[in-house]
Amino acid sequence: MATTEAHTQLADALDTFERLGARPWTARAGNELRATGLSVGASGVTGPASLTPQQGEIALLAAAGLTNKQIAERLFLSPRTVAAHLRRLFPKLGAASRAALRDALADLPPD
Template identity: 60%
Template sequence: AARQLLSMAADSFERLGAAGWAERAQAELRASGVSARISSAHLASLTWQERRIADLAAGGLTNKEIGERMHLSPRTVSSHLYRVFPKLGITTRAALRDALGKTPMDVTDGHE
């Protein structure tokens, strides 16, 4: 029953710049079973290329597939993801998918 209120509180705290309270509300949401959500401040810390790679990885593509789409080596893709995860406070691709609200293959065909 508290999920909606906690979600609204987390959003309000984030807009107000009250990072400590926003994190507390997010922690309570996670405790209630709601998957973690990445704040807009965390997303803003990503470069455009990191964000694109994160979106593609969250959509279920492998490093090789992402590299082919972006004309990068799989190792370069891996390096970008290595920097993205700590910026977003996550450690796995599953957490990336959950945090970005993606489902497997929820990616575009490159014609955005």
């Protein structure tokens, strides 16, 4: 019952954020909706706002020049998992190489 209610609330939030153009909130609502088990269609969100927190961290480390193995060691992941995340995030950022990640991530706010 709680999951069904969450689906409704999150779907409404996702719709509202998309209409308002609130990309970071749209991405977050979409991630939360997926976490409840629903598949979410492409919302049109691209760029850094479309990345999950883990993808964002991996992208930043890759842009800083770390190898997949170094990123994996730092984040306690396997190098294959890091590679899979990179394959998913490159199209989201419109980057074709690790060198292009720096430019694609330029609009990220500093921590």
